[in-house]
Amino acid sequence: MNRRSFLSLLALATLCSRSSRSLAREGGVAARFGELPPAGRVSRVFAAGSPAAVLACVLAPGKLLGWPMRMDAAARALLPAPAADLPFLGRLSGRGSTVGTETLLSLRPDLVLDAGSVNPLHLSGAERVWQQTGLPYVLVDGRLEDHPAQLREVGRLIGAAGRGRELAGLAAHILDRVRAEASANRDEAPPRVYYARGRDGLETGLAGSINMEAIEFAGASNVAAEAGSGGLTQVSMEQILAWNPDVLLTQDAGFARRVRGDRLWRSVRAVRNGRIHVAPILPFGWLDGPPGVNRLVGLPWLLPRLYPHRYPGSDRGRLDRFTAETFERFYGKALPAALVAAAADGEAG
Template sequence: MIPRRVLLAAPALVAAPARAERVVPDATGRRIAVPDRVTRVFPAGPPAAILLYTLAPDMLAGWPARPPRPAEAVFMLPEAVALPEIGRLTGRDNTANVEAVLRQRPDLVLDYGSVRPVFVSLAERVQAQTGLPTLLLDGALPKIPETYRLLGEILDRRDAAEARAAAAERILAEAVAAAEALRARGRPRVLYVRGPRGLETGVAGSINTEIIEFAGAENVAASALGAGSLVQFSMEQVFAWNPDWIIAIHPDFMATVKADRLWSSVPAVRAGRVALAPGLPFGWVDFPPAVNRLLGLMWLPVLFGLRPRAGLVEAVAEFHALFYHRRPEPAQVEALLRPALPA
């Protein structure tokens, strides 16, 4: 995972403190005073923005990286799409500073992802520099139901949070059962590729490839390269790994495997076992690694032949209706699945 770091370049300004009415825990065990009524939340990065959008889009102050593009916007609420870019506090492209945060007049700052000590320190630093309550929630896949329930308590959206937590529990339980069946049958060896040339991947411990292992497959890069986050690799390594499946997230990679002499000679490519993970409005495997990955857990058992395709279109539409607040047409879902489920 890309290391998260704060870019608070402006002088340390302190917001006028809102009267704290209650103390709530975040996922790290910190107990933080927050306003009794929260109406506006600053998401520290894209994962937090997606989590907040799925639960309480009316509280979202804006988009940390960029507003949704037209192809993404058709799957989302128009009023959320219209929110401005507000800058981000985490990741490689930090653009927010203290003044940018305070300009949005949020009641609190929300971060979502790793809860390792370095990120706890980051949250504490943001809180100290902005004077705003800063919560860090656990982004691990198995924690999604717990995260929804905790955020529902904090935002006073308990019913909405419970509906999403229950749906996430069902998806996770079905994914665990499918993974057990896959291991009994024989784990497919998967190479997950990022970028148009497909020469970046995640290794063991990377939140970017977490769902590959969760779904019961073997991440060949993790087996070969050990623990870490995102790494570059070579075509020589691809041939040595000889994966059963290649899963990509960049649409241009599908053209690369046809035009590039080396990629087109990889056995998995010759056999047609290259799948493009859907990415609208958010990625199903990664990019960003948030609750949107639940869709990937619904899709991968179908890709690996454990479950029939029948019913997947409706299941995806129901997920969109609950989590993204807009039910897509069957033709829209079919278009997402076409490159994701090669014949």
């Protein structure tokens, strides 16, 4: 390693250390770059990626400039009017930026907001955008347990403090409730879950993947953890047959319909016992896609799918109503009757 490389790594380590102290002191904010405008003067927020867009949408939909991902009509119909009509702009973070410096500057944002896994690469990317544009940039940690602090702090930063406190309180209540449920099941073997992503169901998350957080937080055992830790990975049908999970979760209703009639998949315990559950994806994924605050709506939905014996009859009905109430408080729209029914029996599309 040459001297320049060593100094670059040292500078990045210092940045990470400073960001960690910031995170501990300020809740969900991991790093800030540039001088932030006063909260009352933030009216134009550019979301660098999908988790940040959902965060801005639920806190202050009128301040979000546009979407980093393409939104279909069904998703837009479940969002408050200011957010429902916003254009697709592209993203700065994630798998390749699609927004150039000139385009970003032409949008004149008061703040660039980013959320997700905080690592050296993510931090250096945020700093680079700030250096190139001079636009203030805030990076918040996107982990599930950070959502209450994230909602509270970002709400304060963008001039939506009251809304931030309201949703932070709801988020904390949801996490406490799910945490208590997971603890109550410590004397039982946790349900062994396979989370099937993609049309063929052969993509899943390894141990520690942010995409698996909701499932693991609820106390389930991720069978793919046996393949190691990291992010998303491709697996074989042979591997799934060897894992033989108790529960199969997906967000693809078409995939769930296909596997029920597939000879190989019907050899899997979860399929054979009818424990295939389809999490809703509207307006955003309830378990993942993106791995943002949208998952807070999915957590109470998930509990009776993992622990059906603990939620018979009216108890499950109360939890499903709480899920619908949570949805409305986050998005400002009632959960449609068709989606209520689909979410109740796990056939949501």
